[in-house]
Structure formats: C-alpha cells, structure tokens
Amino acid sequence: MKTHFIAIGGSAMHNLAIALKDKGYHVTGSDDAIFEPSKSRLEKKGILPGEMGWFPEKITSDIDAVILGMHAHQDNPELAKAKELGLKIYSYPEFLYEQSKNKTRVVIAGSHGKTTITSMILHVLNFHQKEVDFMVGAQLEGFDCMVKLSEDHDFMVLEGDEYLSSPIDLRSKFLLYQPNIALLSGIAWDHINVFKTFDDYVEQFRKFVASITAGGVLVYNEEDAEVVKVVENAENYFRKIPYKTPEYEIVNGKVHLKTEMGDVPLSVFGAHNLLNLEGARHICHTLGIMDEDFYEAIMSFKGASKRLERVEREDNGTLYKDFAHAPSKVKAAVKAFCEQFKNEKKYGFLELHTYSSLNPVFLEQYDHAMDGLDEAIVFYSEDALKIKRMEPISPELIKEKFKNENLKVFTNAEELHAYWNTLDKTEGVYLMMSSGNFGGLDLMK
The missing domain is CATH 3.40.1190.10 (Mur-like, catalytic domain)
Structure with a gap:
C-alpha cells in the first residue's frame, strides 16, 4: 500500500509513518519543518523528506492513502492536489x-x-x-x-x-x-x-x-x-x-x-x-x-515520559518534570508532589504557553493551582503572546487569577534563567510543569 503524509514530522504523525514503514507499506511525506526526535527517527527509517516544504508533484494518482496532519493548513498545495486527483484523504484517527x-x-x-x-x-x-x-x-x-x-x-x-x-x-x-x-x-x-x-x-x-x-x-x-x-x-x-x-x-x-x-x-x-x-x-x-x-x-512501571518523570541531574538534586499545563493537570501534579515531599522545601515552576492557558477568561481555572508549594513560579513569554497575536497579560492578573499573592511571575526567559541559576538544586525539591521548555532552560544543570 502506498501512503503519503502531509505534515509527517508531528509527534503522532511520524510515529504512524514509522509503524506503516515497519508494516511493509511504501511511505513518503512532506513538512515545512521537522524537529528532533522526529527528524532522526524518520531518517533512520529512510522516510525523512529530502527537503522541507510542500511539493504537489509528490501527489500522484497511484497513492492509496493521503494522511493529513493538524499542522497542515486547509490551503496546503499538496492537499489541493490530492483533492484534485480524487485521492482518499484520511485524518490521523480516521x-x-x-x-x-x-x-x-x-x-x-x-x-x-x-x-x-x-x-x-x-x-x-x-x-x-x-x-x-x-x-x-x-x-x-x-x-x-x-x-x-x-x-x-x-x-x-x-x-x-x-x-x-x-x-x-x-x-x-x-x-x-x-x-x-x-x-x-x-x-x-x-x-x-x-x-x-x-x-x-x-x-x-x-x-x-x-x-x-x-x-x-x-x-x-x-x-x-x-x-x-x-x-x-x-x-x-x-x-x-x-x-x-x-x-x-x-x-x-x-x-x-x-x-x-x-x-x-x-x-x-x-x-x-x-x-x-x-x-x-x-x-x-x-x-x-x-x-x-x-x-x-x-510494580515496575516508572511512569509515562514527562509525567512526574524524575530528571537525573548532574548534582543529584531532586527534580521532576511534568507535561502539566491545563489547570486540572497542574492541580493534580502539585497535590501529588506536596504529598510525596511533605518535609522538603518545595519549588514549583509552571510555564503558560498554550492558547488556552494564555487566555484571560480561561485563567480563572487556575485558582489555587499552585497552593501548597513553598515557592511557586509562573513563566510566560511576552514575545509568545505577540506571536500568537494575543493581548498582553500583566503579572498582577496572573497572581489574581491564581489567587496566590506570593507567586513569582516571569515574562522574560533570561530573567527566569537568572533566577534559576541562583537556586541550589541540592536544597529542596523541584517540580517543572510545562509542555514547552521554559525558554530553553537546561534542567540537567
């Protein structure tokens, strides 16, 4: 079976592409940007696109299935060609x-x-x-x-x-x-x-x-x-x-x-x-x-990747990372962390960077989400707000919505990193919650 992926580099899409390759299918794909680990994993299987971009000429009438990823747009030129040829177009779940x-x-x-x-x-x-x-x-x-x-x-x-x-x-x-x-x-x-x-x-x-x-x-x-x-x-x-x-x-x-x-x-x-x-x-x-x-x-299950996952630091400090960013996930992760480390000084860092988490209306859902931590820190990038064409948010509004006056709020990655570097990671325990990377913060050091 011949399949073509439009937006092959996504975390879900590239795994499906690899699975089909392993099943013996003929797999091709395109994307305008592919990052690690998707890039090296696709390359290892011989299905990494030769160059980035969208190429309608890749879409031929002998393709049995076109699989369309969320990263692509409705006006994607490869999608237009697939429609023109009357090919079967599937979403990932379909x-x-x-x-x-x-x-x-x-x-x-x-x-x-x-x-x-x-x-x-x-x-x-x-x-x-x-x-x-x-x-x-x-x-x-x-x-x-x-x-x-x-x-x-x-x-x-x-x-x-x-x-x-x-x-x-x-x-x-x-x-x-x-x-x-x-x-x-x-x-x-x-x-x-x-x-x-x-x-x-x-x-x-x-x-x-x-x-x-x-x-x-x-x-x-x-x-x-x-x-x-x-x-x-x-x-x-x-x-x-x-x-x-x-x-x-x-x-x-x-x-x-x-x-x-x-x-x-x-x-x-x-x-x-x-x-x-x-x-x-x-x-x-x-x-x-x-x-x-x-x-x-x-008994031997150690957790899913980035779900209260222990990070092995060079200094042996106790640090966990969690994919939590939605309010219910943040509250559950913080509660678990505070229960597990009752007698330690607890630092909790949360990065807000999804459309939902940066919406002033939705911020109401984070009330008391960081309660129980000795030091609670929220980071969001003012630059990210501009890129997403969203209205500015003040640190005061964040504190108000979280109902936590002692919250430390950073809107600049360099300032966050400077604060991080002042902390002795062998003192206390650290919980890092984000679906991003805190502006490039190295959690290993």
Whole structure:
C-alpha cells in the first residue's frame, strides 16, 4: 500500500509513518519543518523528506492513502492536489480506525490521565508478553515506537484525544474510533481555542460515550461529577464499570498500594496516579489480565515520559518534570508532589504557553493551582503572546487569577534563567510543569 503524509514530522504523525514503514507499506511525506526526535527517527527509517516544504508533484494518482496532519493548513498545495486527483484523504484517527476496524478497540479518554493510563495498560501487557496493536502519546520504556500496527493482533489500545482530527475534519479525534471497550478518566475544560464553552467541551465526551459499540464496556472515574453525569445520561447500551482511588500509604517515601493480596510497592506517586492505576487495572481485567498479574507488572512501571518523570541531574538534586499545563493537570501534579515531599522545601515552576492557558477568561481555572508549594513560579513569554497575536497579560492578573499573592511571575526567559541559576538544586525539591521548555532552560544543570 502506498501512503503519503502531509505534515509527517508531528509527534503522532511520524510515529504512524514509522509503524506503516515497519508494516511493509511504501511511505513518503512532506513538512515545512521537522524537529528532533522526529527528524532522526524518520531518517533512520529512510522516510525523512529530502527537503522541507510542500511539493504537489509528490501527489500522484497511484497513492492509496493521503494522511493529513493538524499542522497542515486547509490551503496546503499538496492537499489541493490530492483533492484534485480524487485521492482518499484520511485524518490521523480516521486512518487508525481503518487499520483497527476488524479488531477489538480499547479507547482511553479523558481530559487528564489518558496517556498515563494507556501507558500502564501497555506496560502490563508487555510485561506478560501479550501483544496488541496500540497508539499512545508518550514514549514508553521497552517500546521503540508510539504506534504499533499489525494484521494478526486481536486488540488495539488507543489513547483517545478530544482535540480536532485534521484541518478539514473538525470532529474530536476520539469520535472516529468507535470503541468496544472505553475508559473515561475525567472531564475538565481544555482547548478553549476550539471549545468556546464548557458545555461545548463536555458535549464531545457525551458523543464519545454515545459512540461506544452496542454491548460494549465503559470503565469510568466515579469520583468525577462531570463524568458521572455524562455516563448516567447516556442512552446507548453498554456495561458500566466505575472505579475510584484505591487505598494506599507512603512508607519511607515510597507508595504502597493496599490490596487483598497485601501491600504492593510502586515506583509512581500521587493520588491521581493511583486513580489512573485503578482504571488501568479494570481495563486489563477486561483483556484477561488477573489482578495478581496486574500488580506483579505494575510494580515496575516508572511512569509515562514527562509525567512526574524524575530528571537525573548532574548534582543529584531532586527534580521532576511534568507535561502539566491545563489547570486540572497542574492541580493534580502539585497535590501529588506536596504529598510525596511533605518535609522538603518545595519549588514549583509552571510555564503558560498554550492558547488556552494564555487566555484571560480561561485563567480563572487556575485558582489555587499552585497552593501548597513553598515557592511557586509562573513563566510566560511576552514575545509568545505577540506571536500568537494575543493581548498582553500583566503579572498582577496572573497572581489574581491564581489567587496566590506570593507567586513569582516571569515574562522574560533570561530573567527566569537568572533566577534559576541562583537556586541550589541540592536544597529542596523541584517540580517543572510545562509542555514547552521554559525558554530553553537546561534542567540537567
């Protein structure tokens, strides 16, 4: 099968391209910019574009599938050529469905926790040498690629994202998967640039639950009121399995899960991660993994990439990085960090740089998000606001919205880096929350 990727360099797109190459497909692609690690990974597989840019002449009538990434625009010249030739154009999730429509599809959705839950499930299955197809949004230990596609596996585990499918398909990605087994971890307003109201955002999850196949299964977080509301109001027929935070205790800085089989020591921490773990356990149970086998495997799970991930520093200082940027994720990460390091001086850094997080209306959602930290620091770039053509935001407004008068606010990367360099990283513990890089800050030094 001959496939062409428009915007091949994205974190999700390049993994799918590699997976198809490994499956034996003929793969080509284009992009106007490709960064690491996508660049070297595509190059290693021999599918890195020879030059950057869009080339309509690459689009020929013998292409079986054009896969369109979100990074491309509606007026992309390669897209125009594909339409002109009448080629089949897929969004990323639409193509994944095509690859899995004859399999049992397991879709993990929710505003927060979906990457970690998907990662936990895959870790357990891999530990017990149970092979499945999958797509997950983070690099996992023991896995070479974030996408696996085959002809012979019976199951496909998919991380279900509520963001848009492609520039020409404005449906939420997870609405295309039609799950047989689903999980809903939580609902907290995100992507305000697309979903203008909270109800508009919740509507995507209503549609997701409605898309579960007849007689399917939904595992859901019963501690989230919005999730419960969506589940209770669903009109389609499926089996409902609720889950909640399991009992645990922290002994000598290590989390121990309390189970009927005794205490299970874990390598992850935080109540939200234990809630994620419980959801993963229920999904694994539907896939034939008994609790004893689940606990045996989960003890060695060290976390998904950039989800409360320990950074090995040269000075052995205690520093964790977390992908958290949405309010619910920030609150969960801070709470977990404060619980884990009760007796240490705790520094928390948060970078605001998404459209949602820099929107004055949405900033209300961050109230008390940094509470419990001894030193709370928020960074956003005034230059980034200009690039995004957004109105300036004052540090005073940030403090007001966070309801934290002691918040330190930096709007200039150089000033942030200067402050960072004054801190002795061997004193106290550090939590770095961002989907960016704090203006190029080196967390290793």
